Amino acid sequence: MNNLEDLVVKLFDIEAFKFGSFKLKSGIQSPIYIDLRVIISYPDILRSVAVHMNEILQRSNVTYDSICGVPYTALPIASIICVDYKKPMLIRRKETKNYGTKKLIEGKFNQNDRCLIIEDIVTSGSSVIETADSLRAEGIQVTDAIVFFDRQQNGDNNLKEKNIRLLRVLTITQVLECLVKNKRITQEVSNDVQEFIRQNQTELPALKNGIIEMKSSSIPIRQRFQTIREEKKTNLCLCADLTSLDEIIELSKQVGPNICMLKIHCDILNDFSMEKIQQLKNISRTFNFLLLEDRKFADIGNTVQLQYTKGLFQIATWADLVTVHVLPGEGIVQALEQSVQSIDEPRGCLLIAQMSSKGALTNNEDYVKGVIKCTEKYSDYVIGFISQSRLTTDNKFIHCTPGIHLNNTGDQLGQQYVTPRQAIDGRGADILIVGRAITDSINRIKTCEEYQQEGYNVYEQLRNI
Numbered sequence: 494m495n496n497l498e499d500l501v502v503k504l505f506d507i508e509a510f511k512f513g514s515f516k517l518k519s520g521i522q523s524p525i526y527i528d529l530r531v532i533i534s535y536p537d538i539l540r541s542v543a544v545h546m547n548e549i550l551q552r553s554n555v556t557y558d559s560i561c562g563v564p565y566t567a568l569p570i571a572s573i574i575c576v577d578y579k580k581p582m583l584i585r586r587k588e589t590k591n592y593g594t595k596k597l598i599e600g601k602f603n604q605n606d607r608c609l610i611i612e613d614i615v616t617s618g619s620s621v622i623e624t625a626d627s628l629r630a631e632g633i634q635v636t637d638a639i640v641f642f643d644r645q646q647n648g649d650n651n652l653k654e655k656n657i658r659l660l661r662v663l664t665i666t667q668v669l670e671c672l673v674k675n676k677r678i679t680q681e682v683s684n685d686v687q688e689f690i691r692q693n694q695t696e697l698p699a700l701k702n703g704i705i706e707m708k709s710s711s712i713p714i715r716q717r718f719q720t721i722r723e724e725k726k727t728n729l730c731l732c733a734d735l736t737s738l739d740e741i742i743e744l745s746k747q748v749g750p751n752i753c754m755l756k757i758h759c760d761i762l763n764d765f766s767m768e769k770i771q772q773l774k775n776i777s778r779t780f781n782f783l784l785l786e787d788r789k790f791a792d793i794g795n796t797v798q799l800q801y802t803k804g805l806f807q808i809a810t811w812a813d814l815v816t817v818h819v820l821p822g823e824g825i826v827q828a829l830e831q832s833v834q835s836i837d838e839p840r841g842c843l844l845i846a847q848m849s850s851k852g853a854l855t856n857n858e859d860y861v862k863g864v865i866k867c868t869e870k871y872s873d874y875v876i877g878f879i880s881q882s883r884l885t886t887d888n889k890f891i892h893c894t895p896g897i898h899l900n901n902t903g904d905q906l907g908q909q910y911v912t913p914r915q916a917i918d919g920r921g922a923d924i925l926i927v928g929r930a931i932t933d934s935i936n937r938i939k940t941c942e943e944y945q946q947e948g949y950n951v952y953e954q955l956r957n958i
């Protein structure tokens with residue numbers, strides 16, 4: 494079946510293309526239904542699909558080190574191309590395992606390898622983008638994807654927005670022309686389908702299950718936290734006070750499923766680079782957790798604007814959240830909020846109301862009252878507090894509590910600890926910020942799971958009372 498026209502007719506005959514009236518998952522009534530899953534029952538057709546895809550690859554001179562098929566239909570196609578044309582294959586898991594290595598990408602690869610994504614059909618491009626995000630989170634470059642069939646519903650532009658070039662074997666227009674020519678459908682049916690496609694163009698959609706939200710970038714941070722807590726069953730913020738960003742990246746891939754937030758101090762990192770921080774950002778999108786830079790801004794407005802947006806760290810470009818002292822007055826919050834007006838993702842901050850360290854001067858009633866007032870006044874940008882107690886009955890403000898340990902009561906330098914139960918039940922914490930209790934433990938992944946479970950159990954018990 495070397496001829497593409499023969500292949501299209503065959504696909505129609507095995508009911509990979511159906512015409513009529515079909516209710517799609519979205520509830521929309523469609524005049525066409527395409528299901529390429531059937532090809533696995535027809536080895537000649539399956540191979541022919543793979544051969545035609547490979548021809549396009551040869552013609553387009555795309556270079557790549559490996560191939561990753563989007564589960565599931567594209568997997569056998571990717572396998573054939575990999576075996577026939579001697580290319581290594583990668584597989585992206587749909588979910589990470591809860592045991593063993595917790596790897597999201599299976600197969601051998603090196604940092605900066607280029608991987609080509611293979612998909613059977615593209616509509617919006619969301620599955621390709623989900624796969625690309627997972628590969629990129631591992632430091633693999635993705636610049637090209639190939640699909641057998643493009644429904645021409647704006648998938649190519651959506652992918653372009655994510656810096657992915659789309660190669661395709663067939664478009665819906667070509668398929669309709671071929672089927673009319675071969676008298677499988679009438680011109681009228683073809684016109685109906687074309688009209689449907691014209692009226693149903695897609696934009697990048699939010700994906701299901703909280704793993705990747707392409708539009709997570711447009712979901713307000715408070716709402717993102719609520720969704721993450723319910724979907725991932727975690728109120729744990731891992732505080733990764735490590736001095737190597739490479740180590741944080743590795744750790745975040747291992748514990749990504751267990752946390753709702755990752756807190757870092759970028760100014761303690763020996764190996765900070767914008768490239769690496771972008772990798773961490775991609776991981777936070779893949780595993781759906783928020784990224785908090787614990788910068789503790791505390792200067793006049795003009796200076797904090799520069800600290801937030803310029804210099805080595807350019808914090809505003811990657812941190813979903815930052816921490817801020819209101820010591821200099823509310824101008825600090827105005828200044829920070831103003832600096833992120835032009836950033837097209839939501840940004841927010843947590844005001845430091847009470848600190849966990851012994852003798853903290855913040856923990857004075859008038860000071861805390863001032864912080865609460867400022868939080869209420871700038872509630873679009875200020876999503877809540879760093880605190881040691883519940884400061885307001887307004888549940889829209891998120892209370893994040895550091896100084897958590899199951900086994901210690903403090904360190905030698907003034908840090909004071911309470912247990913997860915004391916923090917949530919006794920002090921009204923929404924998020925537990927846990928650092929050395931996890932990073933100093935022998936088995937960080939296991940300890941992280943323990944804190945996740947303990948924190949979420951206490952939260953659920955209280956919710957159900």
Ligand SMILES: O=c1ccn([C@@H]2O[C@H](COP(=O)(O)O)[C@@H](O)[C@H]2O)c(=O)[nH]1
Nearest residue numbers: 732847848849895896897908927928929
């Ligand atoms: O009041 C505060 C405010 C911030 N922190 C930060 O949280 C972590 C705690 O680390 P542990 O290892 O769990 O002690 C750390 O990054 C602090 O800078 C805090 O402890 N108390």
